[in-house]
Amino acid sequence: MRIIATGLSLFLLLIGMIFAVPSAAHMVIAANTADFTMSAQPNSLTIPQGSSGSSIIFLTSVNGFQGNVSLTPPVSCLAIGCPSYTINPTRVELVANGSGKAVFTIYTYPQTPLNTYNVAVSGTSGSLSHTASVTYTVVAPQGGPDYSISANPNRLNIPAGTTGKSTITLTSLNSFSGTVNLYTSPSPLCPSPQCSTWSIDPTSVNLSPDGSATATLSIFGGTQGGYGNVTVYGNSGSLSHSVIVSFKITQPPDFTITISPSSQTVRKGSITTFSINVTGTNGFNNTVDLSTTISPVTRHGPTTSLPSTVGPYSTSTLTVSTMRGTQLGTYTITVTATSSSLTHTFTVTVTVTS
Structure with missing residues (x-):
C-alpha cells in the first residue's frame, strides 16, 4: 500500500508540473502584452x-x-x-x-x-x-445640504476663430459647505483651430454655507463651424450635478468675387469686357474697392477700367482696351477686391490677336 501511495503521489506531482509550466509561461507573456x-x-x-x-x-x-x-x-x-x-x-x-x-x-x-x-x-x-x-x-429626495449649478448664458453664438464664454454659478443649498470639483465633457479629438475646444477655469471652487462661487467656461469656435453641447459637471463627495451649454459656430461676414468669362480674345486696337460680380456672405454689408494689375507689362500694352468702389451685392464691368501698337499674345489680368481687412482676387486672361 505504501508503494502504491508513493507512486500515485509521484504521478500527481508530475501531472501538476506538466500543466504548471505552460501556465507560468503564459503569465510571463501576459505581463508583457500591450x-x-x-x-x-x-x-x-x-x-x-x-x-x-x-x-x-x-x-x-x-x-x-x-x-x-x-x-x-x-x-x-x-x-x-x-x-x-x-x-x-x-x-x-x-x-x-x-x-x-x-x-x-x-x-x-x-x-x-x-x-x-x-x-x-x-x-x-x-x-x-x-x-x-x-x-x-x-x-429619497430630501432637504439636506446640497448645491446647484447653472450657466449664463446657456446658449452661445460664437464667430469662427474666436472664443465665447459662459459663467458657471454654483450656489450652496441648505447650508452646504465644501469644495466642488469641476470638469467638462471631453473636447473633440481633431486639432484646433479646425475643431472647437473648451475648458473650465478654475477646476474647483469652495462654497461657504449659503454662499455662491463662479467659474468660466471658455469655448473656442473652430474654423470648420458646426454646433454642439458642452456639459459642465460638479462633484463634491457623493453629490454630483451638471449643466449643459449649447453653442453654434457662425462664420464671420465676408464676400466673394467672380468674373466671367474667364478669358477673352480681342483684336489689337479693339476693346473687350468682363462682368464682375460681388456677393456678400454671412451678413456682409460693406463697400468693396476694386483694382487691377496686368502681366506682362509691355509698351502699348492693354489698359483696364472698372469702378473703383462697388456695393456688397453688385455687378459691374471690367473693360480692357488695346491699341494698334499692342503686342500680340496673352495677358493675365488680376482683379483685387478689398474691404477693410478682407481681400480676395480673381484672375482672367486676354489674348490679343492681329
Missing part, C-alpha cells in the same frame, strides 16, 4: 431620486498599447423608472503609455426604486475587453 486598464472615479455615488450623477472613466495604456477603445454603458431595463446611462465620448483613442477619459452619467427618475445598483462600463479594443464598475444608491 493592454489597457479602466477605472471609475468616484466609483460610488449617492443620487437623489429624479436626479443624475456622473463618474469619470479613466483609461490607461499598459506596455505600449495604442489604439481606439470603444466604450459601452450598461443596458437600461424597459420598465418605468429604470435608470438610464450614457457615456461620452463612446470612443477614446489611447497613445502608447498615455491615458484618456470619458464621462459616465447615470439618470434616475421620480419612479426609480430606492435601492443600491451595481453597474459597469465596458471597454473593448479588438480582442481586449475590460470594465469599470460603479456602485450607486438612489435615495
Whole structure:
C-alpha cells in the first residue's frame, strides 16, 4: 500500500508540473502584452431620486498599447423608472503609455426604486475587453445640504476663430459647505483651430454655507463651424450635478468675387469686357474697392477700367482696351477686391490677336 501511495503521489506531482509550466509561461507573456486598464472615479455615488450623477472613466495604456477603445454603458431595463446611462465620448483613442477619459452619467427618475445598483462600463479594443464598475444608491429626495449649478448664458453664438464664454454659478443649498470639483465633457479629438475646444477655469471652487462661487467656461469656435453641447459637471463627495451649454459656430461676414468669362480674345486696337460680380456672405454689408494689375507689362500694352468702389451685392464691368501698337499674345489680368481687412482676387486672361 505504501508503494502504491508513493507512486500515485509521484504521478500527481508530475501531472501538476506538466500543466504548471505552460501556465507560468503564459503569465510571463501576459505581463508583457500591450493592454489597457479602466477605472471609475468616484466609483460610488449617492443620487437623489429624479436626479443624475456622473463618474469619470479613466483609461490607461499598459506596455505600449495604442489604439481606439470603444466604450459601452450598461443596458437600461424597459420598465418605468429604470435608470438610464450614457457615456461620452463612446470612443477614446489611447497613445502608447498615455491615458484618456470619458464621462459616465447615470439618470434616475421620480419612479426609480430606492435601492443600491451595481453597474459597469465596458471597454473593448479588438480582442481586449475590460470594465469599470460603479456602485450607486438612489435615495429619497430630501432637504439636506446640497448645491446647484447653472450657466449664463446657456446658449452661445460664437464667430469662427474666436472664443465665447459662459459663467458657471454654483450656489450652496441648505447650508452646504465644501469644495466642488469641476470638469467638462471631453473636447473633440481633431486639432484646433479646425475643431472647437473648451475648458473650465478654475477646476474647483469652495462654497461657504449659503454662499455662491463662479467659474468660466471658455469655448473656442473652430474654423470648420458646426454646433454642439458642452456639459459642465460638479462633484463634491457623493453629490454630483451638471449643466449643459449649447453653442453654434457662425462664420464671420465676408464676400466673394467672380468674373466671367474667364478669358477673352480681342483684336489689337479693339476693346473687350468682363462682368464682375460681388456677393456678400454671412451678413456682409460693406463697400468693396476694386483694382487691377496686368502681366506682362509691355509698351502699348492693354489698359483696364472698372469702378473703383462697388456695393456688397453688385455687378459691374471690367473693360480692357488695346491699341494698334499692342503686342500680340496673352495677358493675365488680376482683379483685387478689398474691404477693410478682407481681400480676395480673381484672375482672367486676354489674348490679343492681329
